[in-house]
Amino acid sequence: MPDPVHPPKPRPGDKVAIVSPSGGLPGLxxxxxELGLARLRREFGLIPVEYPTTRAWGSTPRERAADLNAAFADPEIRAVVASIGGEDQITVLPHLDRELIRAHPKPFFGYSDNTNLLLFLRNLGVVSYHGGSVMVELGRPGALHPLTARSLRAALLGSGPYELTPSADVGDVNGPWDAPETFESEPRTEPADGWFWHNADRVVTGIGWGGCLEILAWMLMADREIRPVEEYAGQVLFLETSEEMPSADEVYRILRNMGERGLLRQFPAVLVARAKSWSFGQPLEGPARAAYRKDQREAVLRALSEYAPESLAVFDVDFGHTDPQQVIPCGGPIRVDGPARRITVTY
Known part of the structure; x- marks a missing residue:
């Protein structure tokens, strides 16, 4: 894969594109x-520019790709930010203008289904950023979590090394977006257990690659933006799961298949996000949420023991579908220091 290029970051007063590559949920x-847009203006000093399909529910993959192509081509746009994720962004990738985007690299922020675009950009040699959607992080009721705000500000407006830190408090339960009372106070949080380290007797530095595990599975099945496994040697794998809450068995089977492909053993270090363990479809109570997270960790450890037994791994890191959320560079350097229990990324 090409050597990573860090596109220049926006500065206060610059325009940033707001896009919905997976569907127009802002319209619903x-x-x-609107809260997320207001915070981009007020707290980050940026001017959001909305594209035609951003609020358009039912837009086609070709139409959404046209917005992305236009956002990257516009010289006044200094970064591209996803409104939210979804589930069909894989159908957008064939309509993207690869050479146009390669010629006009810009920082892109998104996660979940945006794993598609993150890995598309990685294959072009462009560093992108796993995290920071408008509706979820910027649109969080009450206020941004301080850890989210600090990381997002460093990634969106800054550059250079940034140390991730375990949060003292975490949240998992969300209020409905169509209920005004949801936005009257911040979401409930509870004390965090910190990070869980495995094989933490070494230091690994490598380029970050990964994203939402369910989306990675779809991309592997479609053979979309997946390079020969040897090209991932020495990189740092980062994984998270979504609010659809895949079972521990499903997580293990996805990783097993990655192992059978020869992919897992390429990564000397793996970061695993704290699993999202509550949703409207599965409203687990406290002990059941803890058990779900424990089962998922054990599923990952089982796959690693079989296919990458020497790899360093860190669990329950705050990225992806977590509150707070810290931004992970896709295609940028990540340093995992086991003896010192530190993770440093480069924005």
Missing amino acids: FPRPY
């Missing part, structure tokens, strides 16, 4: 979307 849930 305007409250968190």
